Amino acid sequence: MKIIGPFQQILPLxxxxxxxxxxxxQLTIIDDGGVLVEDGKTLQFxxxxxxxxxxxxxxxxKIDEPxxxxxxxxxxxxxxxxxxxxxxxxxxxxxxxxxLDIARAGGGIWDSVTKTRAATDTELMENVVARANRHLREGxxxxxxxxxxxxxxxxxxxxxxxxxTADQFTPAEFVTTxxxxxxxxxxFDGDEKAYLxxxxxxLLPVLKDEHLTNRVDIFVEETAFSVAASRPFLQAAKAMGxxxxxxxxxxxxxxxxxxxxVGALSADHLEASNAEDIRxxxxxxxxxxxxxxxxxxxxxxxxxxxxxxxxxxxVAIASDWNPGSAPMGDLLMQAAxxxxxxxxxxxxxxxxLTFRAAKALGIPSASADLQAYPCADYREILxxxxxxxxxxxxxxxxxx
Numbered sequence: 001m002k003i004i005g006p007f008q009q010i011l012p013l014x015x016x017x018x019x020x021x022x023x024x025x026q027l028t029i030i031d032d033g034g035v036l037v038e039d040g041k042t043l044q045f046x047x048x049x050x051x052x053x054x055x056x057x058x059x060x061x062k063i064d065e066p067x068x069x070x071x072x073x074x075x076x077x078x079x080x081x082x083x084x085x086x087x088x089x090x091x092x093x094x095x096x097x098x099x100l101d102i103a104r105a106g107g108g109i110w111d112s113v114t115k116t117r118a119a120t121d122t123e124l125m126e127n128v129v130a131r132a133n134r135h136l137r138e139g140x141x142x143x144x145x146x147x148x149x150x151x152x153x154x155x156x157x158x159x160x161x162x163x164x165t166a167d168q169f170t171p172a173e174f175v176t177t178x179x180x181x182x183x184x185x186x187x188f189d190g191d192e193k194a195y196l197x198x199x200x201x202x203l204l205p206v207l208k209d210e211h212l213t214n215r216v217d218i219f220v221e222e223t224a225f226s227v228a229a230s231r232p233f234l235q236a237a238k239a240m241g242x243x244x245x246x247x248x249x250x251x252x253x254x255x256x257x258x259x260x261x262v263g264a265l266s267a268d269h270l271e272a273s274n275a276e277d278i279r280x281x282x283x284x285x286x287x288x289x290x291x292x293x294x295x296x297x298x299x300x301x302x303x304x305x306x307x308x309x310x311x312x313x314x315v316a317i318a319s320d321w322n323p324g325s326a327p328m329g330d331l332l333m334q335a336a337x338x339x340x341x342x343x344x345x346x347x348x349x350x351x352x353l354t355f356r357a358a359k360a361l362g363i364p365s366a367s368a369d370l371q372a373y374p375c376a377d378y379r380e381i382l383x384x385x386x387x388x389x390x391x392x393x394x395x396x397x398x399x400x
Contacts, residue, residue: 002059004394005034006048008066008376013354014045019282019314022347029378035069035370040396042368061399066376067391070350072141072369074357075331077268077289079146079179079322080131081124081159081166084115086323093299099223109149109183112323116149116159124162125169131321131329132172136400139371139390140331143172144318144361146217148179152187156180156203160212171395173369175361177245178207181218181225181233192225196233204240219247220255227254234262243362249273250294260284266360268318270303271295278304282311287360289316290352292338293326305342305352316360317352333386346382368397 010033016022034048036055044051052060089107102108116124128145135143145163150156160176167174180203184195196218207213216237220230224247234244243265248255250269256277259267267281268289281288290303308315317338321329328334331353339349355365371390373381381388393400 001036001038001043001055001057002061002397003034003036003048003051003055004061004370005051005063007033007063007069007372009033009378010035010045010069011350011378012045013071013350016347016351016355018356018359020312021309022345022351024345024347027347033069037368037397040368040398042370042397063372063392065374067372068375068378068381069370069372070139070378070381071354071365072371072393072395073139073331073353074361075135075140075143075319075321076266076316076357076360077291077318077320078143078329079148079320080135080143080329081128081145081147081163082112082116082149082323083119083123083127084112084323086111086327089324090297090327109324110186112149113151113155113185117152117155121158121162121165124159125166128163128166129169132166132170132174135329135331136170136172136393136395137389138330138332139393141173141369141371141393141395142175142358142361142363144175144177146177146179148182148217151180151182151185153203153206157206157212160207164212171398171400173395175215175363176213177215177217178204178213179217179219181216181230183219183224192229196225196229200233200236200240204237204242208240214242215245216242217245217247220258221247221250222252227258231258231262234258234264238262245360249277253277256281256286256288260286265362266316269294270308271300273304273308278307278311278313281308282313287316287356288313289318289357289360290338291318291320291326292334293328294320295338296334297325297327302338302341305338305344309344309348314356314359315348315352316357317349318357318360330386332381332389336382336385339382346379349382368394370394
């Protein structure tokens with residue numbers, strides 16, 4: 001048992017609503033606080049001196065400068081298992097080329113598929129570890145990691161096995177998702193229904209046998225998979241025991257309505273969501289995951305986070321870290337910048353990066369995952385728009 005502190009402020013983010021808007025006045029702020037940790041779990045937040053008196057035999061992990069303590073962030077949507085760069089795509093996009101122009105020139109998702117298929121198992125694993133450790137240093141203690149750049153049996157298994165191996169070489173915690181339904185691969189002989197049938201009947205049973213993931217995702221979009229083909233795919237994956245999530249409403253509406261209909265844990269992107277989509281999400285248990293990094297990378301508007309919150313939705317914020325549309329991967333910076341445009345309170349941002357993001361993954365909020373920022377007032381964190389990084393990060397109660 002140990003007590004970590006004292007902290008100028010602790011924001012435990014407890015007692016806040018799971019859905020809808022949150023005002024900063026609803027935050028619990030513990031001044032001169034400490035946290036009691038044992039066996040990787042947070043037992044209690046409270047006044048540091050009071051905790052010391054109540055637990056005189058506890059080890060003390062002393063904090064000697066003003067710090068604000070928050071729970072560790074949860075990034076509920078990433079693609080950090082990939083090889084290669086898409087800098088050429090980015091340069092073409094900023095020069096005014098369209099998505100189709102870039103794809104015709106050999107770019108787009110298929111470019112990352114080609115490079116990822118060519119990478120070795122070790123290269124992929126080391127890439128995941130390096131990106132996860134950077135995330136961890138920036139306060140992200142739990143992160144979802146998708147496949148989706150393999151798109152055949154060998155490639156998807158290589159990615160998912162690399163993610164599993166990488167988990168042994170970093171303190172970060174992974175939640176793995178199969179996104180074999182990212183696009184229909186160019187080298188697949190058949191239409192979208194045939195490809196989704198192959199995923200269901202050939203790939204997913206192997207993933208189950210090897211315990212590689214219990215989550216399945218699909219990109220529902222005009223350039224990927226139709227609503228009509230995606231519906232039976234998601235229903236079948238759910239019947240097999242997989243949790244389901246959807247890339248929804250990135251460029252056109254339709255995906256989020258399907259996500260709600262089939263009971264997906266989350267609908268992610270939502271840049272093109274309309275008023276009816278927002279109403280449906282708010283009335284459901286499906287988490288609305290907004291991805292400001294993709295909006296920045298593609299030069300498009302943000303998802304309507306403010307409207308979603310005001311309607312009563314559970315809104316999480318994730319990085320979408322990927323080689324094409326969201327290569328930066330700085331979750332706090334993206335959330336801070338978006339919050340200024342969407343008029344999100346600090347409480348709504350921190351909730352969207354912690355317990356609401358954990359809900360999107362179907363996991364409990366991380367207990368003794370903590371991060372401390374070198375400031376005396378929590379409002380400094382978003383004020384610096386991502387440039388203020390945590391000085392200390394704890395995973396399961398251990399400083400990393």
